[in-house]
Amino acid sequence: MNTAPTPTLLRLIGAGLVVGAGLQALPAQAWSLTIAAASRRVFLHVGNGNADGNNGTVNLVSANLTAAQLLSGTPQAMTSNSTQSTSLYGDGYTTCPTPSTQVIIGASYRRSNGGNGPASATLRATSPASLTNAAGDTIPFSQISWTVSAAGSSAPNVIPAGTFNGATQTLATVPANTYIENCHTFSYANSAIRAAGTYTGRVTYTLSSP
């Protein structure tokens, strides 16, 4: 006696096909993780510094003038107590071979993507109106200028030469994910006779990305 396929078998086959198709459509699970981009970062290096941490050193640039030099009215070179001759740009290159007359300044700005802050950071210097001595005499900070250099660099004036203005002035724009660096050599204009004394003033360099 012939028998028709049992409904039970048909149902099982049908179910098998449906399940099989379902398994084909579902991807197997796998290991995955979420990674967050590094935070935006600025790095500024003026004189003696460290690549991987803060360095509290405030270097001194000075000129000790004799009476003859004072009366000459000619600009006077300034010296530095900085001992930093090598770059902090990862390769240890001797960018400023004579730190006794140079202050190395380096700056970088890092961001991970276009939505992670502005496209650049700004390097500025803020100087007071005047240098002062113990008696209250003053010398305009605009009497101090600097030239720039960078051994082995194709862009030695990446931070340009200039003169302090007794206020906040912009020195350079630092594009994202770049590092700029050069050496600053300071001079005193000596354009007027001053009262004897030791005149001091502090310049503060800042790198900011709002």
Add this chain to the structure above:
Amino acid sequence: MNVFKLLAPLVALACATASAGTHRLDDSLSHTTPPTAQMEWLPQTPGDRDGGMETWVRVHLQIDTRDWVGRSGRIYMVLPRDQTSSIEAVWTTNGPLRSGRLVSGERALVWAGTIGSDSLRDQMQVRLRSGPDWQSASRRLNFHFEFDTD
């Protein structure tokens, strides 16, 4: 007759499953430590101006191979490309899987031989690196494993 017609697709499906080819493996029991990771900046150098970012994670792997016991072939780890910015993964292992390297959009051989057990277990120490050119502040990396049967 009807039964035969319905069985034919089943047989064909079974043959396709058993034939040589590339098959995605289930490693849903794998997990990473930490489960999320924070990239850190690498130093910038003249030779690597962008510097880039990196992070490290440990991956506890458990790959389900029960359907492939007795089959020979090669297992690859795959990292699909998620952005135009590439991710580089470099890893070492302390078990049966091979150490290696891959870049997103590629796959790398991690095991070859005959499957002898229901699962492959290992721990990977993975270094992830990328450039600073992401399209977002975070991203999800979905690694998976493929088995190329002989």
